[in-house]
Amino acid sequence: MKTPLLEVRSLSTYFFTEDGVVRAVENVSFEIYPGEILSLVGESGCGKSVTGLSLLRLVSIPPGKIMNGEILFDGSNLLELEEREMEKVRGNDISMIFQEPMTSLNPVFTIGNQIMEAIELHQHLNKKEAKQKAIEVLDQVKIPSPEVRVDSYPHQLSGGMRQRAMIAMALSCQPKLLIADEPTTALDVTIQAQVLRLLKEIQRKMGMSVMLITHDLGVVSEIADRVAVMYAGRIVESGPIEAIFGQMRHPYTQGLLESIPQLKEKKKRLNAIPGQVPDPMDLPIGCKFHPRCHLMIDACKKEEPPLFHVNGNHVSRCIRWKECC
Amino acid sequence: MASNHYLLQVRDLKKYFYREKFFSSDRKPIRAVDGITFSIRRGETLGLVGESGCGKTTAGKAILRLIEPTSGQLLFKGQNLLDLDREGLRRLRPSMQFIFQDPYESLNPRMKVGEIVGEGLEVHRIVQGRKKIERVSEILEKVGLHPGDAIRYPHEFSGGQRQRIGIARAIALNPELIVADEPVSALDVSIQAQILNLLMDLRDQLGLTYLFISHDLRIVKHISDRIAVMYLGKILEIADGEDLFRRPLHPYTQILLQAIPKLDPSTRNQEPPAPEEDHSFSIQRGCLFQPRCPHTQKRCQIEEPLLLDEGDDHRVACHFLS
Numbered sequence: 001m002k003t004p005l006l007e008v009r010s011l012s013t014y015f016f017t018e019d020g021v022v023r024a025v026e027n028v029s030f031e032i033y034p035g036e037i038l039s040l041v042g043e044s045g046c047g048k049s050v051t052g053l054s055l056l057r058l059v060s061i062p063p064g065k066i067m068n069g070e071i072l073f074d075g076s077n078l079l080e081l082e083e084r085e086m087e088k089v090r091g092n093d094i095s096m097i098f099q100e101p102m103t104s105l106n107p108v109f110t111i112g113n114q115i116m117e118a119i120e121l122h123q124h125l126n127k128k129e130a131k132q133k134a135i136e137v138l139d140q141v142k143i144p145s146p147e148v149r150v151d152s153y154p155h156q157l158s159g160g161m162r163q164r165a166m167i168a169m170a171l172s173c174q175p176k177l178l179i180a181d182e183p184t185t186a187l188d189v190t191i192q193a194q195v196l197r198l199l200k201e202i203q204r205k206m207g208m209s210v211m212l213i214t215h216d217l218g219v220v221s222e223i224a225d226r227v228a229v230m231y232a233g234r235i236v237e238s239g240p241i242e243a244i245f246g247q248m249r250h251p252y253t254q255g256l257l258e259s260i261p262q263l264k265e266k267k268k269r270l271n272a273i274p275g276q277v278p279d280p281m282d283l284p285i286g287c288k289f290h291p292r293c294h295l296m297i298d299a300c301k302k303e304e305p306p307l308f309h310v311n312g313n314h315v316s317r318c319i320r321w322k323e324c325c
Numbered sequence: 326m327a328s329n330h331y332l333l334q335v336r337d338l339k340k341y342f343y344r345e346k347f348f349s350s351d352r353k354p355i356r357a358v359d360g361i362t363f364s365i366r367r368g369e370t371l372g373l374v375g376e377s378g379c380g381k382t383t384a385g386k387a388i389l390r391l392i393e394p395t396s397g398q399l400l401f402k403g404q405n406l407l408d409l410d411r412e413g414l415r416r417l418r419p420s421m422q423f424i425f426q427d428p429y430e431s432l433n434p435r436m437k438v439g440e441i442v443g444e445g446l447e448v449h450r451i452v453q454g455r456k457k458i459e460r461v462s463e464i465l466e467k468v469g470l471h472p473g474d475a476i477r478y479p480h481e482f483s484g485g486q487r488q489r490i491g492i493a494r495a496i497a498l499n500p501e502l503i504v505a506d507e508p509v510s511a512l513d514v515s516i517q518a519q520i521l522n523l524l525m526d527l528r529d530q531l532g533l534t535y536l537f538i539s540h541d542l543r544i545v546k547h548i549s550d551r552i553a554v555m556y557l558g559k560i561l562e563i564a565d566g567e568d569l570f571r572r573p574l575h576p577y578t579q580i581l582l583q584a585i586p587k588l589d590p591s592t593r594n595q596e597p598p599a600p601e602e603d604h605s606f607s608i609q610r611g612c613l614f615q616p617r618c619p620h621t622q623k624r625c626q627i628e629e630p631l632l633l634d635e636g637d638d639h640r641v642a643c644h645f646l647s
Contacts, residue, residue: 043513159377188376188540193584215514218586222593241590259518260588261547263570269525270547272518276483 004031004072005176005209006055011069013047013054016062020281024050026233028069032177032209037200039212039220039241042230043256045277048213051230052179055211056090074176092122095170099182101162105154111138111165112150115172122173137168141198160191164198174206181213196222217256221245226313229253232278232288235307239314247325249316251293254325287317295320331400332367332502332534333388338397340380340387357383359558360397362632365551367501370528370535372549372566374542376581379555381538382426385504388536389421390414401502419449419498426507428487432479438465439475442493449498460497467530468493469523485516489523496527504536509544521548542585546570554578557613560632564639574641576618612644620645 013025025047032038040048053059054066057078071078074093078086090096098104106114115134119125125133131150138146141164154162163183170178180199184192200223203210212224220227221241228238229252237250248254255273275292278284284291290300299319307315318324338361341354358380365371373381387394390406399406401421406414425431432441443461446452452460462472468489479487488508495503508524509517525548527533539545545552546566553563554577562575573579587593608615611626618625622644630642 043515189542190376190580190584193586216586217514218588221588221590222586224590245588245590256514257588259514261521261543263543263546263585263587267525267547269522270518272522273515274519276485276516277513 002033005034005074006032006211007070007072008051008055009070009072011051011054011071012067013050013059013064014067015064022280023233023283024064024280025054028230028233028235030228030235030238032211034176034209035203035207036225037203037210037212037223038226038228039214039224040228040230041214041217041220041256043215043277045232045280046230047233048230049181052096052181052211052213055179056094056096057086058096088122091118091170091175092173093175094177094179095173095175096179096181097163097166097170097183099185101159101166101186102154104166105162107154110151110153111157111168112152115150115165115169118169118172133172134168137172138165140171140202141165141168143168158191159187160195163187163191163195167195167199167202171202171206171208175208177209177211178203179211179213182215183212184219185214185216192219193222199223217260229256232280232283234288234317236289236317237315238307239310240312243311243314249310249314249321249324250318251295251324252289255292287319295324330366331364332369332402333536334364334398334400335388336362336398336400338362338384338387338399339395340383340392341395356558358387358394361553361555361558361560363553363560363563365502365534365536367534368532369551370537370549372545372552373536373538373555374540374545374552374581375555376540378557380558381540381555382506384555385423385506385536385538389423389504391423419445419451420500421502421504422495422498422500424488424491424495424503424505424508427511428484428491429511431491432487434479436478437475438470438477438479438482438490441479441490442475442497445494445498451498464493464497467496467527469519483516485512485520488512488516488520492520492523492527496531496533499531500533502534502536504538506538507540508537510539510541517544524548542581554581559613559642561614561643562639562641563632565637568637568639572639574635574639574646575614575643576620576645577614580617612642 009029011025011028015022015024028051040051042048050059055071066079112131112134115137116130119130119133135146135150138150143149143161143164157165184195187195196219214220224241227241227244228235231252237248237253244253258271261270273292278288286301286303287305290296305317305319307317308321310316310321338358340358341356343354361384375381386392388399394407439461442464443457446457446460461475465472465474470489509520512520528535537545537548549566552566552569553560556577562578570582573582611628612630615621615625624644630644632640632642634640635646
């Protein structure tokens with residue numbers, strides 16, 4: 001039995017606002033193993049981004065608060081570390097990249113400088129060595145003429161190149177885990193294909209683990225090894241990618257996949273999930289998905305289901321998983 | 326073809342943006358739409374697809390004269406929209422409507438939903454008073470909302486619901502043509518499916534003709550009869566939707582289709598992706614696709630390819646094929 005690189009146990013992150021409490025992440029548990037790509041997938045408001053931010057303790061406190069849980073990484077519980085110990089983890093052992101490179105990259109510094117910042121901080125190299133390392137990592141992300149581009153400003157690069165620059169920043173200290181939050185959502189489909197391919201290549205070469213946070217099932221299908229589907233702050237299904245795409249066992253996962261127009265079929269009405277996601281401050285009792293579910297029965301309204309074991313590490317939070325889907 | 330067969334005929338439409346910077350060393354205009362030609366039959370849906378910067382949104386707005394075209398012909402039911410004066414254009418507006426991409430920006434936050442949907446009815450004096458309220462209720466129900474929503478404000482609704490309000494506004498005047506600019510791109514996947522179904526239902530019920538603009542090829546294929554592929558202001562290929570996907574002829578179309586994730590983990594993309602565009606220079610002559618094209622030859626550097634029929638009304642602009 002392999003040891004996980006990261007183990008999240010019963011993580012709950014809430015936001016305390018004037019209008020009420022938003023239970024953004026509720027009792028979420030999962031593992032990430034060395035060298036694998038786990039995708040956290042779901043629509044807006046499902047809690048996937050907050051989960052990613054919670055791992056690196058980047059949630060704004062207040063109004064946020066990590067209520068309980070453990071985040072076990074490399075022998076320690078990240079939630080118990082002092083802030084200065086946490087700073088040694090961020091950008092070093094665990095890195096993160098975000099959706100909009102233009103807002104994540106500092107516009108008044110060259111990309112070289114921004115990459116060097118992390119290197120100088122974590123690796124105690126001098127400026128010359130750090131710059132050399134920055135050029136190397138730009139080359140790794142296939143930016144042409146890296147020795148010239150290292151002195152470019154973000155606005156001088158195209159969207160795809162900026163995303164590569166951000167990946168370079170994240171990889172500069174060879175992290176064990178990369179958290180990628182919607183890394184290709186803002187990119188054109190042809191550029192997206194390149195960036196995904198790059199991520200997969202680097203991940204394989206470095207033996208790095210990736211937690212890919214996205215709403216895009218297409219992206220998931222291209223690179224993930226395992227998938228965890230989130231809805232209203234909870235994981236509702238998780239398992240190996242072939243199981244999730246081939247034989248999913250939760251009606252929400254089924255609904256998501258059926259919402260995407262197929263390329264082969266002749267046009268007919270899509271099997272859309274009726275209704276919309278619940279107000280996070282006013283979640284339904286019982287299963288959070290039941291108001292929209294075609295398999296709903298009385299029991300679903302009363303008690304929130306646990307995660308049922310389907311097969312191997314494939315689990316589903318649906319009491320009728322055997323009949324689904 | 327008789328002119329009443331085609332609802333819309335666009336001929337060599339151009340929209341250039343001229344920079345006004347005083348000290349700009351670069352006085353060349355941005356050729357956002359650079360001579361596009363296509364026609365849409367009544368009841369047909371033409372999908373206009375392309376990546377960011379290709380000019381599809383600008384084209385959509387120029388076609389309805391929401392922004393003024395630089396040159397070209399826009400024949401709506403045989404009449405050139407560019408020959409019309411303000412009043413003439415205004416009188417045609419009920420027949421041609423627009424659905425915007427951003428459900429958060431496209432609705433006036435200070436107007437109630439009923440006012441937003443009913444504004445056109447009021448302005449064009451179609452119905453007023455009690456009859457207007459009834460008509461607004463009818464339209465709201467048609468798009469899956471409640472008549473009671475008329476007294477609420479846009480901020481009280483979710484993204485998907487706001488998009489329904491935008492659609493309600495668009496169909497209120499019984500238009501013949503609707504230009505929909507990325508109508509579902511800002512929505513979650515499950516809501517996208519709902520709105521796409523709604524657009525298709527309305528098309529059947531109301532006999533609408535759509536120009537459907539999107540970067541999402543799956544969605545475009547699902548809703549369109551014919552599809553036009555745009556790149557840097559030009560149409561590179563235009564064909565029946567099924568035909569385009571079955572035999573994409575332009576190298577760019579091939580790259581685009583191949584980049585679409587297949588939703589099947591067992592058939593992951595093995596092909597090397599296309600080279601990225603280089604912004605460090607712009608093409609002055611010949612085909613604009615040269616920097617990214619695997620088949621570029623001498624002729625491509627000199628002569629811009631024309632959109633030519635390759636059979637079955639499948640038109641492509643590429644020297645490599647001829």
